[in-house]
Amino acid sequence: MGTPTCVGARPDVRPPLLDDLRYARAVGDELDEREIFVEGPVVIFKWRNAAGWPVEYASANAVEVFGHGADDFVSGRVSYGEVLHPDDAGRVGREVAAGTASGARGWAHEHYRVLHKDGSVRWLYDYTRVIRDAAGAATHYLGYVIDISERIAAEEEARELERRLLHAQKLESLGLLAGGVAHDFNNLLTGILGQASLARQQLANVPGEFRRALDQIEGLARRASGLTRQLLAYSGKGRFVIEPVDLGAVVRELAPMLMVVVPKAARLEVDADGPTVIMGDRSQVEQVVMNLITNAAEALDGGPGEIVARVSRIARADEPPQVVLEVRDTGRGMTAETVARVFDPFFTTKGAGRGLGMSAVLGIVRSHHGRIEVASQPGEGTGFRVEFPALDADVATASSPRAEEPDGPRGTVLVVDDEAAIRASVAAILGYLGYEVIQAEDGAAAVAIVERGVPITAALVDMTMPVLSGPDTAQALIRLAPDLAIVMTSGYSEEAATLQLGEFRVGGFLQKPFGLDELAQALARALNR
Numbered sequence: 184m185g186t187p188t189c190v191g192a193r194p195d196v197r198p199p200l201l202d203d204l205r206y207a208r209a210v211g212d213e214l215d216e217r218e219i220f221v222e223g224p225v226v227i228f229k230w231r232n233a234a235g236w237p238v239e240y241a242s243a244n245a246v247e248v249f250g251h252g253a254d255d256f257v258s259g260r261v262s263y264g265e266v267l268h269p270d271d272a273g274r275v276g277r278e279v280a281a282g283t284a285s286g287a288r289g290w291a292h293e294h295y296r297v298l299h300k301d302g303s304v305r306w307l308y309d310y311t312r313v314i315r316d317a318a319g320a321a322t323h324y325l326g327y328v329i330d331i332s333e334r335i336a337a338e339e340e341a342r343e344l345e346r347r348l349l350h351a352q353k354l355e356s357l358g359l360l361a362g363g364v365a366h367d368f369n370n371l372l373t374g375i376l377g378q379a380s381l382a383r384q385q386l387a388n389v390p391g392e393f394r395r396a397l398d399q400i401e402g403l404a405r406r407a408s409g410l411t412r413q414l415l416a417y418s419g420k421g422r423f424v425i426e427p428v429d430l431g432a433v434v435r436e437l438a439p440m441l442m443v444v445v446p447k448a449a450r451l452e453v454d455a456d457g458p459t460v461i462m463g464d465r466s467q468v469e470q471v472v473m474n475l476i477t478n479a480a481e482a483l484d485g486g487p488g489e490i491v492a493r494v495s496r497i498a499r500a501d502e503p504p505q506v507v508l509e510v511r512d513t514g515r516g517m518t519a520e521t522v523a524r525v526f527d528p529f530f531t532t533k534g535a536g537r538g539l540g541m542s543a544v545l546g547i548v549r550s551h552h553g554r555i556e557v558a559s560q561p562g563e564g565t566g567f568r569v570e571f572p573a574l575d576a577d578v579a580t581a582s583s584p585r586a587e588e589p590d591g592p593r594g595t596v597l598v599v600d601d602e603a604a605i606r607a608s609v610a611a612i613l614g615y616l617g618y619e620v621i622q623a624e625d626g627a628a629a630v631a632i633v634e635r636g637v638p639i640t641a642a643l644v645d646m647t648m649p650v651l652s653g654p655d656t657a658q659a660l661i662r663l664a665p666d667l668a669i670v671m672t673s674g675y676s677e678e679a680a681t682l683q684l685g686e687f688r689v690g691g692f693l694q695k696p697f698g699l700d701e702l703a704q705a706l707a708r709a710l711n712r
Contacts, residue, residue, distance in 0.1 A: 230324045235264035248330045250300025268296035283321045306335040365411040369674030372696035376404040377608035380698030408696045428463045431455035431494040444480045448487040455494035459506045461571040463551045475510040482514025489513050504573035511566040517559040594640025595619040599629040601648045626651025633663045646673035668709040
């Protein structure tokens with residue numbers, strides 16, 4: 184049979200260059216195969232096996248990929264080795280040497296870069312064949328290169344989009360984890376804070392260390408709840424609570440706890456008297472104070488020294504009053520280079536995973552419309568100065584009223600929560616406040632109690648429960664008892680709870696953790712409505 188003059192579909196795998204040329208001859212003798220490569224993306228080269236790979240032939244379209252014309256390469260004004268990207272030249276050379284030594288007829292290079300005459304970088308696909316003499320020694324290389332820069336850019340863009348998607352998914356997963364941890368931790372804190380506040384109320388007249396220990400427990404539980412608020416805010420299920428905060432009081436309350444990080448041979452001095460009230464999120468302000476004092480303690484390197492934490496209120500001419508927090512130490516100090524980078528987000532002088540980070544402190548200060556400065560010299564210690572806009576003292580010192588002493592029976596409260604410890608703690612507080620209590624471990628049990636006709640004055644209903652959700656439970660209870668006062672409770676914020684409730688409205692909301700005073704006030708408001 185003769186050679187066919189036409190063929191069907193070309194195979195998916197591109198045949199080597201020489202096979203293409205043989206195919207071109209078979210199609211028709213009138214076709215000059217070189218004309219195929221005068222234009223288009225494929226550039227033909229013939230290189231001599233010598234240093235720099237001198238070019239003996241280059242197709243005319245070389246100028247489109249390299250910026251250098253075929254004459255530039257063939258004349259030797261430009262060698263192929265010169266246009267290889269410096270970071271890829273060594274690898275390309277090793278691939279040529281390995282392919283030649285293996286006896287292979289040809290190979291496809293791993294994609295590499297070349298430098299265009301205008302300075303831009305181009306990515307190439309390169310298929311090379313070896314030309315050998317009668318003795319088998321490689322004398323020349325014949326090959327073609329294709330500019331694949333656009334494809335590489337598209338692939339990199341796709342990878343970047345994938346990285347961003349994975350990053351977003353990771354953040355979403357972390358957010359879900361943070362929200363779940365905060366929710367569960369708030370449940371634990373509700374039991375701790377409830378029992379501590381009840382003990383404090385019952386032992387109001389007991390002086391001494393026992394009373395102070397209860398105050399410490401309650402204070403630490405409330406600070407822990409501040410950390411869970413930050414976790415909830417990160418997860419998108421909470422928010423920062425902006426309220427009047429006495430910065431001096433924060434420093435005084437934190438000082439005893441922070442003594443554990445101060446070296447035994449060192450001294451922590453606190454000067455924080457007078458009206459020093461700002462508007463802010465207490466948990467975030469506490470983080471600033473703790474981070475600055477902890478850093479100061481570490482700067483002492485475990486030896487003797489002094490840390491001074493001073494809070495004052497200042498007023499400058501033609502400027503609103505400011506509350507100033509100064510934390511100074513007599514530690515090792517910092518170089519000018521370290522001072523210049525102390526607020527950089529990826530700079531640290533400590534081990535990985537330690538501390539809030541001064542960049543985060545800067546972010547908190549700025550979010551509170553404040554400013555922060557640092558001064559330090561090696562061997563002379565470090566001083567941080569933070570300024571916040573001051574708030575009038577009479578506005579800031581207003582506090583929530585304390586719970587009143589029980590004055591007789593007040594009705595029956597149905598406590599609906601799937602956590603037994605929370606039910607027990609809340610029941611104890613309500614009993615102290617003069618309420619009768621009925622407990623239900625889930626929504627279905629609560630509905631069954633009301634269906635039996637048990638007289639209920641108010642209900643505390645947890646938002647997240649098995650069997651029947653909090654919102655569904657509340658709606659079922661209202662249908663059975665329209666006058667029932669309902670207070671929803673949740674480890675998440677009121678905003679997150681409102682989204683779950685939709686248009687359905689209840690008598691109040693109480694965020695976990697809560698103590699005796701908060702519970703008494705929430706119930707009173709719901710009953711008054």
